Amino acid sequence: MENELKRNYLLNLLRITPQLVSNNLMHNKAKFNFRSVFFDLKESIDLFLKKDSDNRFYILPGLRGVGKTTIIFQLYDYLINNQNIDLNRILYLDLDRLKDQGLFNLLDYLDIFIKDINEEAYLNNEPLFIFIDESQYSSNWDHVGKIIFDEYKNVFIIFTGSDALNLQSSMDSARRSLKKEIYPLNFAEYLNLKYDCKISNRISDSIFDTIFNNDIESLRKNEKDIQLNVYNKFKRDISKIWEEYIQYGGFPSSFNRNNNSIIQLTLDMKNRIIEKDLDTLSSFTSQTRRNTYSLINILALQRPGELSLHKLAKNMDISKKSIDNLLTALESTQIIFHIEPYGSIAKRNRKPWKYYFLASQMKAAIYQSSAQASRNSGEYMGILSENLVASLLFMMKNKRKQDFGIFYDEEKKTADFLINTIIGEIIPIEVAYGKKNKRQIKNSMNKYNCEYGIVVSNKTQSIVKDDDVIFLPLKTFSML
Structure with a gap:
């Protein structure tokens, strides 16, 4: 029966x-x-x-x-x-x-x-x-x-x-x-799925070559082709479409909705992860769920930076071990991921880690629902841009199964990210929203004796190389 x-x-x-x-x-x-x-x-x-x-x-x-x-x-x-x-x-x-x-x-x-x-x-x-x-x-x-x-x-x-x-x-x-890991959309996938703009995977390959081989010629050619044959088809400013993407375009399920609906859908997704997915990892109590909601909001609303478990535990009035368990559980759902400080294994385990959202759309939804985005739109977009670059690097490492490390430097006034290649070379990457200067990237290049560095900026319209610094437009990098 x-x-x-x-x-x-x-x-x-x-x-x-x-x-x-x-x-x-x-x-x-x-x-x-x-x-x-x-x-x-x-x-x-x-x-x-x-x-x-x-x-x-x-x-x-x-x-x-x-x-x-x-x-x-x-x-x-x-x-x-x-x-x-x-x-x-x-x-x-x-x-x-x-x-x-x-x-x-x-x-x-x-x-x-x-x-x-x-x-x-x-x-x-x-x-x-x-x-x-x-x-x-x-x-x-x-x-x-x-x-x-x-x-x-x-x-x-x-x-x-x-x-x-x-x-x-x-x-x-x-x-x-x-x-076959399925990740949030990059900008090329977004343009393809939402606007039916076919963009070859060659753009991603050429960005990869630029990062790891200091080779900009292939990327320059592919970028120019996209500017002429894709961007020019839009009646709207492509920068506005990119701003739409970074805030609302990470998930295909968000298409064909207005912005308020997308925010609510994204928050519902976050709630579903907490209420349903985390229970498949372990049995969560009501208090643990409340702590998880608080922790996600703290991660979303803070500026990117090291996360002190001691301070978090004190502010949330729970143990450091509980915080660590919650972060591990959230990483297993891929809602967040971490980047460790550059240095020895002992140092990386001892020092605080930085946490980012896999989809900048999730961070944006929490930011906007908390009325934080309108306070300083430049700062808000800068925070989202750093999160997006971190996410794209993380996804690139996993999709391409490449053996390199992504780290951050504890020192102030240095680049946001350090790529450590398999042969031990350091490639610094700085995210510069609203500005285009070489100060921080130069500090990292001098510190680690780097052959070149990369600045990802919204103030650069096309890829440019200035001596040993490569300036990449955020729109272009977003196609990685």
């Missing part, structure tokens, strides 16, 4: 999913554009269908709202309309909804889908597709994925989830799965 209920649940899902997908893939009768990760996964699916690859177990970790479900729906749509896969052979299972049925065994549902509902495909080794959304609501999702991968060679399976630490560090899935 219990299996019959599960079977009926799955049959109902298979029936309603096509309409669910259709309702969430377009706006004003136009389908959403694709992110690059869609094409990566599509290629893997095509190879799987040709039986040319065994890459059939993927994990998509990422912060809430970054578009993981949309990518899954686009793959579903592709399978039906381009690969002519039967509807009953594609299972989209949202564990956030399934958990409302009570305690569940994920493997039971997948076994029923594979061996019962699709018995013929199972016996004939024909392809099946399983997309598991909100995987963090299953305590053993990784073990289930391992079993499906090992026992069913005809199944292509994807897990998504917002508990990034859990999805990235699982031992059960580590040797079998491939990970």
Whole structure:
């Protein structure tokens, strides 16, 4: 009887999913554009269908709202309309909804889908597709994925989830799965998804080469092409569109809303992370949740700087260990990340860390809802710009799987960030909103004997090299 209920649940899902997908893939009768990760996964699916690859177990970790479900729906749509896969052979299972049925065994549902509902495909080794959304609501999702991968060679399976630490560090899935982290949008992705402006990934590659190889020629060429063929198509000032992006454009779920609605949506997202996602890490008490709300607001409203656990613990009247646990939990959801001081491992563990929001949109929403943004708009945009540059560097390191460190210098009047390359070279990066000078970058270059330094500024309209300092426009850098 219990299996019959599960079977009926799955049959109902298979029936309603096509309409669910259709309702969430377009706006004003136009389908959403694709992110690059869609094409990566599509290629893997095509190879799987040709039986040319065994890459059939993927994990998509990422912060809430970054578009993981949309990518899954686009793959579903592709399978039906381009690969002519039967509807009953594609299972989209949202564990956030399934958990409302009570305690569940994920493997039971997948076994029923594979061996019962699709018995013929199972016996004939024909392809099946399983997309598991909100995987963090299953305590053993990784073990289930391992079993499906090992026992069913005809199944292509994807897990998504917002508990990034859990999805990235699982031992059960580590040797079998491939990970595709989904991050907030960079400026190029924003222009593509919202305004249908196609910008080649070459711009990101050329920014990377500029940072690490002191090579500006490729970036100069790509930047000029974008200025002529993308920026000139807008009737509005592109700087205004960039300001729209840094405050409201990090999440695809924010599109087609007014600014007030975006702020509320972002705050609701933050609340959902605290109320739901953190509970998948440990059982949070009401007091702990209140402390988490306070901590996030403190992080959002302070100027970027070292975070003293001692001062925080004193101000919030809780232990340093509790603060540390909350910060670790928040980092696992990817709402925040940290940058350590440059120096030895002992120093980095001893000295305070700096914390930034993965999406500047989250910081902006909290700032605006607290009526802080209007006090000094220049300072507000400068704080958001530093957060954005930190986030882009952090995402670049993780997406490209590059072996370099991102640090800050404890000394005052030095660059905001220090890139430490694998061969031990230091590349200082300064974020200068509202100004364009070389004082702080020069201080860092002299201190670490750097060959060159980089200033990211809104006062620079195109990439310029002044002796050993590269000036990069914020708009350009935002495409990293």
